[in-house]
Amino acid sequence: MTSARPHDGGMSETPSWLDGLVGNVRCAACGRLYARGDLKPVGQRDQHWFIRCTCGACGSQGIAVVMVQTAIEPPPAGRGAITVDDVLSAHELLRDYTGNVDGLFGAGSSRSR
Numbered sequence: 001m002t003s004a005r006p007h008d009g010g011m012s013e014t015p016s017w018l019d020g021l022v023g024n025v026r027c028a029a030c031g032r033l034y035a036r037g038d039l040k041p042v043g044q045r046d047q048h049w050f051i052r053c054t055c056g057a058c059g060s061q062g063i064a065v066v067m068v069q070t071a072i073e074p075p076p077a078g079r080g081a082i083t084v085d086d087v088l089s090a091h092e093l094l095r096d097y098t099g100n101v102d103g104l105f106g107a108g109s110s111r112s113r
């Protein structure tokens with residue numbers, strides 16, 4: 001991790017996905033692509049980030065809402081692969097299970113914290 005970066009206004013922890021927005025988000029007023037320094041995270045709520053966009057060309061400002069989801073990594077090859085036995089037992093479980101799907105996979109998808 002490099003710490004050599006031009007000053008970017010205070011917020012020390014810049015989300016890495018912000019780089020992915022650069023070159024993809026355009027100013028609604030003049031169509032110019034936002035540069036890295038034009039995008040500044042101003043808030044977060046759950047998976048939603050609020051990014052203040054300031055156009056360097058025309059000066060208009062906007063707020064972009066970005067939904068960030070943590071990628072689920074696939075299990076490494078050769079380990080954690082589903083075996084036939086696992087499938088059969090899951091099948092048994094599903095056949096006998098009378099509750100709803102939410103109960104099967106745990107309540108909700110949000111982290112319990």
Ligand SMILES: [Zn+2]
Pocket residue numbers: 027028029030031032055056057058059060
């Ligand atoms: Zn603009």
